Amino acid sequence: MVALVGRPNVGKSSLFNRLIGQRLALVDERPGTTRDRLHGEVIWNGFAFTLVDTGGLEVLPPKVEAGLRPAQPLAEDSAAFIPQIRAQAEIAIAEADVLVMVVDVQAGLTAADEAVAEVLRRTQKPVLVAANKADNPELREAAVEFYRLGLGEVYPISALHGTGIGELLDAIVAALPGLAEAEEEEGIRIAIVGRPNVGKSSLLNAILGEERVIVSPIPGTTRDAIDTPIEWEGKKIILIDTAGIRRRGQIRPGIERYSVLRALRAIQRSDVVLLVLDAQEGVTHQDAVIGGMVVDEARSVILVVNKWDLMLDERGRPRVKPEEFIQHIRGTLKFLDYAPVHFVSAKTGYGVPALLPLALQVYRERHVRLSTSELNRLVREALEAQPPPTRKGKPLKIYYVTQARTDPPTIVFFVNDADLVHFSYERYLENRIRARYPFTGTPLRLVFRGHERESS
Structure with a gap:
């Protein structure tokens, strides 16, 4: 208690x-x-x-x-x-x-x-x-x-x-007395999340090449967050299959609620999240809610469009061009514009072999560290190209920039007054950094610390 x-x-x-x-x-x-x-x-x-x-x-x-x-x-x-x-x-x-x-x-x-x-x-x-x-x-x-x-x-x-x-x-x-904290197996943790019945368990089985978890057209079949350790090209990977996350008002008390809590915990302990979307249904409001959960936990993410085989005509040609579907995704999930979009069919295996290599690439991007000299040079170029706007009659001054940490990459800007940083200019600086270092699939945290220098 x-x-x-x-x-x-x-x-x-x-x-x-x-x-x-x-x-x-x-x-x-x-x-x-x-x-x-x-x-x-x-x-x-x-x-x-x-x-x-x-x-x-x-x-x-x-x-x-x-x-x-x-x-x-x-x-x-x-x-x-x-x-x-x-x-x-x-x-x-x-x-x-x-x-x-x-x-x-x-x-x-x-x-x-x-x-x-x-x-x-x-x-x-x-x-x-x-x-x-x-x-x-x-x-x-x-x-x-x-x-x-x-x-x-x-x-x-x-x-x-x-x-x-x-x-x-x-x-x-x-x-808690008598309980030891569970030791998690080491490895790169990849969580498969999404709404119910978008094909998360089918995707896990397709990646593994075997029927490891139960697959059913009935939404809510998966209840636990299931860890499956594998070794791929010499690297240890833990794949985490999760229960579908319904809208809050539709979550029934009891087992289903605990299943959703475990899914949220799986996001928190993952390195990379595969957010599975349904190609037939397109991007829904609940997809955006789950994407928001991933952003809140600062996890890296890949948008996986499953059931792409159902979007093909009799001749195997897509009824909707992939670039048009990507445009639909970008318009709905604007806050995940840095996330790569990958099309798969868990049923036929289309696109599945390339998924783990992409996830490992995103994992590496999560651990990229930029040198302080390179960061300061990049920011100076950004300032010259577009000086920061004046707010309240006071100009924003950026004195120094450094990367404080990775996982996720966090860049600290030492400025005269953090209140002078407008959201639009922060977005501009992030875009300039990503133009040279994409940090594919990975959130980039910009932290502004105010410190007015004394005039000499």
Whole structure:
């Protein structure tokens, strides 16, 4: 059992809903909305545990400790229930094996947080600090303030946007007694994802050359994320077949919901995602939703158009030209314009042999590192070709550029003021970089750090 605890209005219920995958807990901006304990089941990486949402702990005396911010008071209609809310939270703390203390990065460290931390220290139980509402890089960096609580590792998360949730769940599972975190087999991880009945399992079987997984025209046949390790041209590859991801309103409670959660986890732990589209149906809204999930997790991606054999006439000629279909895809999935499009037929084998080589190429692009000198030269050329527009009467100045990491490639721009970077100019810089270094199928992160130099 894992309990979410913390002072009122830090986002415990939002995090609870995010972790269990449904809106079970009522969420409201007014402190004190949650009064009773709520239970939900979470499955992560093959482990299941019960998650408990609790009301806000009010344990502070009226005065506020020096140097710390006061907490927001409870709403009047909940203030009368403070003893009962606290009693419910204390029961959850007593029953839990792991405690997750939720704090609010935007509000900063408060005296109420210190008081809650003191209560949790006395339990002698594993405590993880979830620094919620870290909705941007600056707020994630601000989460370091909560190390002052002395409870150990701090996990910056956003329950609203879902960022950092995977790392938090990994830590929870590792802290659960009697459970060891599952060791994943090493290799290049390629996840096959998409809507139900687009041919994901058929594609896996076609790649393997054998009937490894059950294939059926009935949507939802695959329930688990199935790992299949193979060796291809001396490289270890793990192919992950996943359950079809339906629209949120169509996901039934129970096994299907957990199957979708496993599919989302497969995206998170993959290096390359094969997003399978149905050639007959074209690109749908749900395809775009799944593509958005892949982008949110910063995975590399290939758009695989399956069932291309059904688009051929009696003479074997395509009824729709591939370039026209690609144009349709680009018009619908504009945010994946860097993803290669590959046509296959899992039934006939058309295009299948070239799929793994393409996936490995995309994997290599994900790990490309550009030299600092080359990056700065490239950006100087971009600035000369199109200087940045002036915003608020102030010009944007780019002092220095470097690649901070790969997997995914992250390029940091040191500028005078990050607020001066307009989205359109950021897009222009990305296009200039990709014109020389395509980073095929791979998201490119541009980070702008403001630092106004002192005038000499």
